[in-house]
Amino acid sequence: MPRMSRHTINFLKGMAFLSPWLVGVLVFTTIPIGLSLYYSFCNYPLVQPPVFVGWHNYHYMIHDRVFWISLNNTLLYALMSLPMGMVIALALALLLNANIRGLSLYRTIIFLPSLIPLVASAMLWLWMYNSKLGLINITLRSLGIAHPPPWLTSTHWAMPALVLMSFWSLGNTVVIYLAGLQDVPRELYEAADLDGANLPRKIWHVTLPSISPVIFFNLIMGIIGSLQTFTQPFIMTQGGPIRSTYLYTMYLYDNAFTFLRMGYASALAWVQLLLVLALTALAFWTSRYWVHYQGR
Amino acid sequence: MTRHLKHPKPIIAGQLDAGAPTRSGQKRRWRRYLRMAVSTSMALAAALVLAFGPRGVVKAPPHTTVVEYWEKWNGTEGHQMAEIVNDFNRTVGRRDHIFVRYISTSSIDQKTLTAIAAGVPPDIAGLWNETLSQFAALGCLKRLGAMAKSYGITAASYLPVYWRGCHYHGHLYALVSTPAAVALLYNKAIFQADAARLRAAGLNPNRPPRTLKELDRYAHALTIVSPGGQILQAGFVPMTSWYLGDLWMWFGGHVWNAQTHKFTLTSPAVVRSFQWIRKYSQWLGPQAINSFQSGEGNFDSPENPFLAGQEVMEMQGPWMANYIYNFAPHMSTLRWPKSAELKLPLSQRYQNYSWAFAPFPSAVPGLKDVSYCSFDCLCIPRGAKHPRSAFAFIAYVNQQPVMEKLCALHGKNSPLAQVSRNFLLHNKNPYIGVFEKLAASPNARSFPPVPIGPQLKAELGITAERVGLLKDTPRHALAMAQARLQRLYDAFHAMQLRRQAITGAGRGYNP
Numbered sequence: 076m077p078r079m080s081r082h083t084i085n086f087l088k089g090m091a092f093l094s095p096w097l098v099g100v101l102v103f104t105t106i107p108i109g110l111s112l113y114y115s116f117c118n119y120p121l122v123q124p125p126v127f128v129g130w131h132n133y134h135y136m137i138h139d140r141v142f143w144i145s146l147n148n149t150l151l152y153a154l155m156s157l158p159m160g161m162v163i164a165l166a167l168a169l170l171l172n173a174n175i176r177g178l179s180l181y182r183t184i185i186f187l188p189s190l191i192p193l194v195a196s197a198m199l200w201l202w203m204y205n206s207k208l209g210l211i212n213i214t215l216r217s218l219g220i221a222h223p224p225p226w227l228t229s230t231h232w233a234m235p236a237l238v239l240m241s242f243w244s245l246g247n248t249v250v251i252y253l254a255g256l257q258d259v260p261r262e263l264y265e266a267a268d269l270d271g272a273n274l275p276r277k278i279w280h281v282t283l284p285s286i287s288p289v290i291f292f293n294l295i296m297g298i299i300g301s302l303q304t305f306t307q308p309f310i311m312t313q314g315g316p317i318r319s320t321y322l323y324t325m326y327l328y329d330n331a332f333t334f335l336r337m338g339y340a341s342a343l344a345w346v347q348l349l350l351v352l353a354l355t356a357l358a359f360w361t362s363r364y365w366v367h368y369q370g371r
Numbered sequence: 372m373t374r375h376l377k378h379p380k381p382i383i384a385g386q387l388d389a390g391a392p393t394r395s396g397q398k399r400r401w402r403r404y405l406r407m408a409v410s411t412s413m414a415l416a417a418a419l420v421l422a423f424g425p426r427g428v429v430k431a432p433p434h435t436t437v438v439e440y441w442e443k444w445n446g447t448e449g450h451q452m453a454e455i456v457n458d459f460n461r462t463v464g465r466r467d468h469i470f471v472r473y474i475s476t477s478s479i480d481q482k483t484l485t486a487i488a489a490g491v492p493p494d495i496a497g498l499w500n501e502t503l504s505q506f507a508a509l510g511c512l513k514r515l516g517a518m519a520k521s522y523g524i525t526a527a528s529y530l531p532v533y534w535r536g537c538h539y540h541g542h543l544y545a546l547v548s549t550p551a552a553v554a555l556l557y558n559k560a561i562f563q564a565d566a567a568r569l570r571a572a573g574l575n576p577n578r579p580p581r582t583l584k585e586l587d588r589y590a591h592a593l594t595i596v597s598p599g600g601q602i603l604q605a606g607f608v609p610m611t612s613w614y615l616g617d618l619w620m621w622f623g624g625h626v627w628n629a630q631t632h633k634f635t636l637t638s639p640a641v642v643r644s645f646q647w648i649r650k651y652s653q654w655l656g657p658q659a660i661n662s663f664q665s666g667e668g669n670f671d672s673p674e675n676p677f678l679a680g681q682e683v684m685e686m687q688g689p690w691m692a693n694y695i696y697n698f699a700p701h702m703s704t705l706r707w708p709k710s711a712e713l714k715l716p717l718s719q720r721y722q723n724y725s726w727a728f729a730p731f732p733s734a735v736p737g738l739k740d741v742s743y744c745s746f747d748c749l750c751i752p753r754g755a756k757h758p759r760s761a762f763a764f765i766a767y768v769n770q771q772p773v774m775e776k777l778c779a780l781h782g783k784n785s786p787l788a789q790v791s792r793n794f795l796l797h798n799k800n801p802y803i804g805v806f807e808k809l810a811a812s813p814n815a816r817s818f819p820p821v822p823i824g825p826q827l828k829a830e831l832g833i834t835a836e837r838v839g840l841l842k843d844t845p846r847h848a849l850a851m852a853q854a855r856l857q858r859l860y861d862a863f864h865a866m867q868l869r870r871q872a873i874t875g876a877g878r879g880y881n882p
Binding site for chain 1: 480481484485487488505509510511599600601658661662664665666667668674753823825826829833836837840842855862866869870873874
C-alpha cells in the first residue's frame with residue numbers, strides 16, 4: 076500500500092475536522108437552495124410529487140395582484156423603516172458616545188429591547204397600540220389629542236405603526252454605530268477644533284465620513300432585514316386590514332404552508348433573493364461615492 | 372517622546388501566600404468560596420430537576436401500541452382533552468394494549484402537513500373542518516368509512532351537518548372531536564338597562580331580535596355614540612364578528628357550486644349579505660368602527676368587549692359560556708352559586724344569567740335556525756403507523772357518554788344524533804339546547820367542501836373588510852374575489868388531473 080504524503084495526511088485531517096460544518100452546509104443549505112430553485116419551476120403541493128411546469132410560477136406572479144400588493148407593502152415598509160431607523164440609531168449612538176453620567180445605564184436601556192424575543196415584543200406592542208387602553212393613545216389623549224389613531228385597524232395607520240415599532244429594537248444597530256464612533260481618531264476632532272468647526276460641522280465632516288463603512292454595513296443589513304420582516308405583522312395584524320400590512324414574506328409563508336403551493340412559494344423566494352441582491356448591488360455601487368475606508 | 376517606566380519590583384515566587392493573609396487575599400478566598408457555593412447549588416438544583424422534575428413525555432406501559440395524537444388545544448381545553456385521553460388509556464387502552472400519547476401543538480395543520488410530507492406523521496391529528504377538504508383532496512388523509520362502519524358509526528349516529536362536513540367527495544375522512552354552532556349572544560342586563568330606549572323604538576326588551584330587520588332596529592336602539600363620533604356601546608357591529616366572511620349563510624347564499632365546480636360569490640344572496648355589512652359601516656362610519664375595533668381587549672380576558680359591556684349583541688359559539696364564567700363570573704351567578712344552580716330546572720337556571728343565546732336571525736323570511744356549524748375533527752394522516760389503534764381512540768371519543776363529557780367540558784354542543792337529558796339540563800351552559808337545535812336544523816350549514824378552503828376563507832374575510840371599510844362596493848369586491856378564486860381553483864384542478872396522469876399520485880383527489 077503506497078504511503079500517503081504528509082501533505083495529504085494533513086489535508087485529510089483538516090477535512091475531517093471541517094466535515095461537520097461541510098455536511099451541515101451541504102445538507103441544510105446547499106441542497107435546499109438547489110431544490111428550491113428546481114421547485115420554483117414545479118407545481119409542488121408538498122404532500123404530492125412535484126410536477127415540472129416550466130416558467131408558469133414566474134408568469135403567474137406577473138398577473139398575481141396579491142404578489143404586487145405584498146411587494147409594494149414590503150418596499151414601502153423598507154422605505155419608511157430603513158432610513159428613519161438608521162438616522163435614529165445614529166443619533167442615539169452619538170448621544171451614547173458623549174461623556175455623561177450614567178452612560179452605562181442609558182446604553183443598557185437602549186440595548187435591552189433588542190434582547191426581548193420578537194413574539195413577546197409584538198404582544199407587548201399590541202397592548203401599546205390598543206386605541207382605548209394602550210399607553211400610546213392614553214398619552215396622546217392626555218396631550219389633548221381627542222381622537223388618536225386606531226393604530227392597527229386602520230389601513231392608513233397600520234403600516235406606520237409597524238414601522239414605529241421597528242425602532243424599538245434598534246439596540247444592535249446602535250451598538251455597531253457606537254463601536255464605529257469610538258474608532259474615530261481623536262486627532263481629527265482636535266484638528267477640526269483648531270479649524271473652528273462647530274458640532275454639526277464636526278459630525279458632518281469628521282464623524283460621518285469616518286464611520287461611513289459602519290453606516291454602509293448597517294444599510295446592507297437593514298435592506299436584508301426589512302425585506303424579510305415577518306414576525307411582527309404576522310402576530311399583530313395578520314397582514315390586515317385589507318392586506319395593508321401583508322408583507323412579501325407573509326405571502327410566501329402562506330403559499331408554502333397554508334395554501335400548499337410550495338412551487339410558487341419557491342419562485343417567490345427566488346424573486347425575493349434577486350430583489351435583495353439588486354438592492355445590495357445598488358448600495359455597493361453607490362458606496363464608492365460616500366464610503367471612505369481608512370488607509371485608502 | 373519616549374516614556375521611561377520604572378522597572379517594577381520583582382515578585383518572588385510564593386511571596387503572596389507567605390506570612391499572614393492580607394485583607395485582599397481573604398476577600399479573594401471568600402469570593403472563591405462564594406462562587407463555588409453558587410455553582411454547586413445551581414448544579415444540584417439542575418440535577419434535582421432532571422431527576423425528579425416534570426416529564427415532557429408520558430412513558431407508555433410496556434408491550435402496548437403507542438398512538439401519537441397531535442392536537443391544537445393547549446391550556447384548559449388541552450387539559451380537558453388530556454382527561455379524555457387518560458380515561459381511554461385507563462380503560463379501553465389497557466384492555467386492548469393501546470396507549471394514546473397526547474401532544475398539544477400550535478399550528479397543527481402546518482405541522483401535520485410537514486410531518487406527512489416527511490413521512491413521519493402522527494397517528495391522529497386534530498384538524499379544523501375548514502382545512503379538511505384541502506387535506507383530503509391532496510390525499511393526506513386516510514379514508515375512515517370502513518373502520519367507522521365496523522364500530523357502528525354511521526350517518527344515523529351523527530347530526531347531518533357534521534356528518535356531511537366530515538366527508539369529501541363521498542368519502543369519510545374525519546370524525547368530530549368537538550363541534551360548534553353559531554348563535555346570537557346578547558346581554559340581557561343591558562337590554563333591561565336600556566329598556567326605555569328599546570320600548571321607544573317599539574321593541575321588546577325581554578326578548579332577542581327574531582328577524583334581521585329587527586336585529587338592525589335593536590342595534591340602532593342600543594348603540595351609544597359620543598358627540599365626537601366614538602362608539603361607546605355597540606348594539607351590534609358585523610365588522611367585529613369572527614364570522615364576517617360567513618354571513619352569506621344567513622342570507623340563504625352559497626359561495627360554491629360543487630356540481631359545476633364554480634364559485635358563486637356574485638350570486639344575489641351573497642351580494643345582499645355584503646350589502647348588509649356595508650349598511651352598518653355607512654351608518655356608523657368606518658373611522659368609528661376602526662376606533663372601536665382597535666380599542667377591543669383580548670378575547671380571553673375580562674376586557675373582552677362583550678364582558679366589558681361594550682358590545683350588546685355578538686355572533687358567538689357555545690364555548691363563550693366558559694369564557695364568561697371564567698372572566699366575568701358575576702354575569703353567570705346573579706342569584707345562586709354555580710353548584711346550586713346546576714341542580715335547578717332550566718327555567719329557573721336562566722335567571723342566574725345576565726346574558727343569553729338565541730338563534731341568529733336570518734335575512735330570508737321563513738328560513739329559520741340558520742347556523743354555521745364548524746367543528747374540530749380527528750383524522751388519521753396518510754402514512755400513520757397505527758391506523759387501527761388510532762381509530763379505536765377516535766371511536767371511543769365518539770361514544771355518546773365520552774363525547775358528552777368532552778363537549779360539556781369544552782362548553783360545546785354534541786355532534787351526535789342522540790343527546791342525553793342530563794347533557795341538556797345540567798350542562799354548565801344552560802343555553803346548550805339552542806345550539807343543539809341549531810345544529811339539528813335543516814338550515815345548519817358547514818364550510819363548503821372546496822379543496823382550496825384556506826384561500827376561500829382568506830378571500831371572503833378580506834372582501835368583507837374591503838366592503839366593511841367602504842373601500843369597495845360589494846358587487847365589485849365580490850367579483851374580484853370570485854375571479855381570483857376561480858383562477859386558483861381551475862389551476863389546482865387542472866394540475867391535480869395532470870399529476871394523476873403523470874405520477875399516479877393524488878388518488879385522494881376525486882373530481
